[in-house]
Amino acid sequence: MNGTPPAREKSIGVLEQAAIAAGFVLAVCMVILLAGQEFPGTNNFYNSYSVQAQAWLEGRLDIPLGEERTWLELAIRDGRYYVSFPPFPSVVMLPLVLVFGEHTPDTMVALFAAALACWHAIRLCVILLPDRRRTAYWVMFLLLCNGYLFLCVNGWVWYLAQNLCFLFSLAALHHAVRGRGFASLACWAMAVGCRPMAGFCLPFLLVVLLKAVRGEHPEEKPIRLIAKRLWWAAVPLLLGAFYMALNQARFGNPFEFGHNYLPEFNREGPQFALAHIVPNLRQLLSLPFMRDGRLTFSTSNGGTAWLLNPILWVGIAAWASALRTRRGGVTCLWLLPLTLAVYLLVILAHRTLGGWQFGNRYLVDLMPWIFFGILIHQPDDDSLVRVSFPFALLAGICQIAGTVATYNYWI
Numbered sequence: 001m002n003g004t005p006p007a008r009e010k011s012i013g014v015l016e017q018a019a020i021a022a023g024f025v026l027a028v029c030m031v032i033l034l035a036g037q038e039f040p041g042t043n044n045f046y047n048s049y050s051v052q053a054q055a056w057l058e059g060r061l062d063i064p065l066g067e068e069r070t071w072l073e074l075a076i077r078d079g080r081y082y083v084s085f086p087p088f089p090s091v092v093m094l095p096l097v098l099v100f101g102e103h104t105p106d107t108m109v110a111l112f113a114a115a116l117a118c119w120h121a122i123r124l125c126v127i128l129l130p131d132r133r134r135t136a137y138w139v140m141f142l143l144l145c146n147g148y149l150f151l152c153v154n155g156w157v158w159y160l161a162q163n164l165c166f167l168f169s170l171a172a173l174h175h176a177v178r179g180r181g182f183a184s185l186a187c188w189a190m191a192v193g194c195r196p197m198a199g200f201c202l203p204f205l206l207v208v209l210l211k212a213v214r215g216e217h218p219e220e221k222p223i224r225l226i227a228k229r230l231w232w233a234a235v236p237l238l239l240g241a242f243y244m245a246l247n248q249a250r251f252g253n254p255f256e257f258g259h260n261y262l263p264e265f266n267r268e269g270p271q272f273a274l275a276h277i278v279p280n281l282r283q284l285l286s287l288p289f290m291r292d293g294r295l296t297f298s299t300s301n302g303g304t305a306w307l308l309n310p311i312l313w314v315g316i317a318a319w320a321s322a323l324r325t326r327r328g329g330v331t332c333l334w335l336l337p338l339t340l341a342v343y344l345l346v347i348l349a350h351r352t353l354g355g356w357q358f359g360n361r362y363l364v365d366l367m368p369w370i371f372f373g374i375l376i377h378q379p380d381d382d383s384l385v386r387v388s389f390p391f392a393l394l395a396g397i398c399q400i401a402g403t404v405a406t407y408n409y410w411i
Contacts, residue, residue: 012132017122020136024118024143028111031400032153035407041107041155042100048072048157049089050104053097056090061250072157075251075258082250084258087243088193089161106155113163114152118143120170121371127177128375137385137392142371145396146311147359150403158354162364165194169201169368176205179212186235193239195365196257197346204339204369211329269351277348284353284360297398299406301353302360308398309363310391315370318384322377336373340366358406359399 032039044050051072055063066074066081075084083090096104121142125135143149148166151159168191175184188205191198210222217225244254251258265271286303288295297304305312322333347353347362354361378384405411 012126012135016132016135017119017126020122020139021115021118023136024140025111025115027144027400028114028149028152031149031403032107032111034404035153037107037154037407039107040105041110042103042105044104044106044155045071046156046158047102047104047106048074048083048085049093049160050097050100050102050106052083052087052090053093054102056094057097061246073262073264075261076263077251077258077261082258082261083157084262085157085161086193086196086257087246088190088239089157089164091193092164104155106160107153110152110155110160110163113160113167114143114148117148117163117167117170120167120174123174124170124177124372124375127174128372130380131382134382134385137389138371138375140396141314141388141392142311142367145392145399146309146367147361147364147399148367149399150357150359150406151361151364153403153407159361161194162361165191165198166364166368168194169198169365170371172205173208173368173372176209177212179209179216181209181213181229181232182235184209185232186239189236189239193243197343197365200343200346201339201369204335207335208332208372265351271351272346272349273351274349276351277345280348280350280353284348284363296411297358297402299356299358299411301355302357302362305360305363308359308395308402310388310395311367311370311374312363313391314384314388315373317387318374318377321379321384325379327377327379332373332376336369340369340373343369356406358402 051063051069055061058064062080062082063069063072063074066072066076069081073084074081076082093104093109096109118139121139122135125138126132129135129138148163151163151166168187172184172187172191175181175187184205188198188202210226213225213229214220214222220228243257247256247258248254251261259265259271280301283298283301283303284305286298288297288304288307290296297308319333319337321327326333343366347365350362374384402411
């Protein structure tokens with residue numbers, strides 16, 4: 001990758017892009033209805049972000065009647081109750097809370113975020129792929145075949161944060177390859193405010209952005225090029241100050257979002273520990289099992305990632321292909337897999353793998369970055385599409401059926 005989009009053999013028109021996005025949105029709407037979730041989602045039981053936004057509007061940081069809202073996984077400090085998740089989704093919900101109060105249309109928010117994520121994925125394909133025939137395939141592969149779908153069907157607190165992080169990560173990469181540093185870094189800072197581990201991806205994002213800008217301004221020296229664009233850091237600095245000030249005010253630590261004050265972590269050990277890595281890896285790679293004569297997938301902390309998340313293996317295959325041809329440049333060949341390996345190790349070191357779910361939702365945080373690697377590493381021919389298609393088809397069927405079955409408590 002030299003910072004400029006490759007010459008495209010075939011372009012893809014606006015109508016075709018709209019058709020891909022419409023197809024994805026219709027698929028999600030179908031799954032929402034089959035999964036028994038409601039439009040527009042104003043009766044969301046797990047609406048922590050709206051509750052927090054409402055508290056902010058009332059001039060308080062803690063959650064009123066927190067002792068009665070035990071289902072919200074609230075952190076407890078000095079007898080006060082606080083939302084234990086990173087706060088940026090509450091910023092997103094603030095305008096809606098002004099209109100709807102705590103009963104915001106959360107399913108519609110989740111669906112809108114998914115539609116925007118689809119658009120950014122399409123734009124990345126248009127920029128980075130040489131052939132338009134692959135755009136629909138790779139977009140649907142990312143969105144429907146790897147666990148993201150489960151997060152799109154409602155605005156529950158756990159899933160909305162990951163949905164927004166996924167969106168902002170794709171947006172950050174899209175703006176980076178276009179050389180839009182201000183927008184890219186702003187989106188990255190928003191992703192961190194949804195899932196702090198997105199911070200690990202900053203070095204890679206900066207390299208992608210720097211290559212794009214240098215491609216547009218090859219005459220400028222790198223130091224001068226960076227110095228002239230320091231203002232791009234304004235939003236990350238402001239949001240970072242907001243996150244840390246909020247944490248300090250609530251928990252006395254600028255880096256504490258509240259999880260360490262959850263009762264479950266006080267009872268059952270630290271949030272992160274090296275001892276969790278091997279058991280969690282075994283869980284991720286576990287096999288489906290038979291129950292009452294039916295093949296069943298685990299809906300507690302995930303599992304069967306080798307089948308349900310083919311993007312992991314396709315990403316490795318694309319990277320191996322690129323190693324042979326040196327496609328993607330040294331940074332993308334080595335910095336990206338190193339970043340993802342560190343990210344994955346931190347996920348595995350967590351005490352849980354995300355509780356009730358289908359499709360290994362913690363792995364979804366990695367997928368915008370793996371997707372970017374697939375786009376820049378894959379060969380010019382259709383070999384990767386041909387090889388991956390059977391796995392994508394099987395995983396897609398499992399993801400759709402598993403999402404519907406899990407929300408209906410059939411498995």
